[in-house]
Amino acid sequence: MPAAERIQAGRVSSTGVDAVSDVMELLTRGELTVRGRIREASNAVLYCSVSYEGRAAACVYKPVAGERPLWDFPDGTLAQREVAAYEVSEALGWGLVPPTVLRDGPHGEGMCQLWIGGGPEPGSGSEGGEELLALVEGAEPGEGWKAIGFADVGEGRTALLVHADDERLRRLSVLDAVINNADRKGGHLLTDDGRLYGIDHGVTFNAEDKLRTLLWGWAGESLTAEAVGVLEALRDGLVRGAPLALRLGKLITGAEVDALRARVEALLSSGKHPVPSGDWPAIPWPPV
Structure with missing residues (x-):
């Protein structure tokens, strides 16, 4: 992509600034070219380039056609849940999920998400030397x-x-509790230029409590004042008929949106980070 401005981690590298809306337009309208496949993934995950009107970026494309059915997530698609997780992350204002859209691609409809860090080959990851x-x-x-x-x-x-004991991880633990993330592994934590991102949100938003995560370090502790504030704003955004609620209603089921509202209310009512229920393994396997 030598003739295009390369966008990485939500910024245009040639200028250092970029609006999220520009990145979303690139992901939504750009031409997708498959460059390789991430073979370690259990579902089809394709490493791509996307270009549009002189801008370009690396991205990940997960076609619905490559998803393996899950008995406990029978409704909708993993791709839709990934986009819903991005919507909630943006509503919280923490920018913890890379820009993500639902679009058509070379293998049909799927999730397209801005790639974080280096290429997919071994040794080019985006951990940036940080030990989490x-x-x-x-x-x-x-x-x-x-x-x-x-x-x-x-x-x-x-x-x-x-x-x-990192404030970025603490915010991510709140997001996971809200979206009911059933698979927060270490390999789903990426850092780039000081920012933390969580990826792989296909198994989220179940109406039943399925929180499985490595981020239990704050279990039972009081939520920060910042977290309470953003959760209150999210509660307002989830009121029936609100734009966010309407967008989520196109991605997950009505029962799952209701459960999302209930989780936000429960967090605000308790004022604390959730604790493992003991009804299922609290940590995903493998953990990394």
Whole structure:
């Protein structure tokens, strides 16, 4: 894409600034060209370039035709849920999910999302050297870390799995609680130029409580004042007939939108981060 301005992580690299609306237009109207496939994924995930009117970016395209049916997510598509997660992230104002749209592509309708970081080949990821997860010896996480739980590291040994006590992760844990994320793994955490992004939101918004995450470090702690404020704004945005509620109603079922409202109300009522229910594994497998 030598003749186009390259957009990465929501910015035009040649100027350092870019409106999210420009990125969304690029993802929605641009020409998609498949460059490769992410073979580690359980569903079809294609690494693409997208170009439109002199702008270009790398993106990920997940066609609905490549989705494997899930018995506990029988309604709608994973692609629609990914877009719904982006809508809620934007409504919270934290920008935790890369720009994401639902569009037609080379293999039919699917989710198209701005690629974060380097290319898909090994060693070009977007972690940026930041350590967000770790295994430590002993029973205490240490300063700057939050405990998740003990992990089997082989030969009859265990180690404490921890995540960083990072405000960005704390915000993401709130988003996950809101969208009922059933699969927040370590590999779904990306950083780029100091920003944190969460990806892979296909198994979200179930009407039943299915929260499975690595971000349990704040379980039972009070929500920050900032979190309470954005949740109150989200509650207003979910009122029946509001633009956000109408957009979500085209992506997930009515029962799932109602459950979303109920989760937001429950978080505001308790004023605390949720705790594992004990009714199912609280941590996804594999964790990374």
